[in-house]
Amino acid sequence: MEGYDDHLERALEESPDIAGSGDRFGVPDAEVRQEGNVTVYENFQDTLDRLGREEDHVLKFLQDELGTSAQIDESGRARLTGKFGRDRIEDAIGEYSEKYVLCSECGLPDTRLEREQGALLVRCEACGARSATPDE
Incomplete structure (x- = not known):
């Protein structure tokens, strides 16, 4: 019979790794x-x-x-x-x-650009955060 530690270890192994900083996130050289x-x-x-x-x-x-x-x-x-x-x-x-x-909150690259009231925003699809971009 499996114990708590066994379940926890298996859950951690099967969980996707989302804790990265997004640093470079695989952009080709x-x-x-x-x-x-x-x-x-x-x-x-x-x-x-x-x-x-x-x-x-x-x-x-x-x-x-x-x-x-x-x-x-x-x-x-x-x-x-x-x-x-x-x-x-x-x-x-x-x-x-x-x-x-990259999301300013969670650091993941799962974002898209959207315009809202004339402002360009980065919207994170991972954590839901929205942040303004620098003036264009």
Whole structure:
């Protein structure tokens, strides 16, 4: 006959792990290369898929954060005017994640952006928290 400790141990083993801080939460490393005076962010679409955000919103943030202009090419790669290293782009994506993806209450990335009375909010589907985003 199983005791309390056995039940508790089995329950803990079968429970999903949600206690993470969401730190980086598996965003792929940026694959970048230089093409003259342009930095090509090869796996931009993979990053978008992981962030769960709109291409235009992430691209605008990158442009503002890096102080450059950018566009999406026919293959879905981000083409940033200027020379930017992988670390610089990853730092910018990390900033984006902190501001627009990770819940400020529970730290999980299970969020979506919504507009309410003109304000852009991050709504967490895990804990229900809503928080305002920085001015756009």
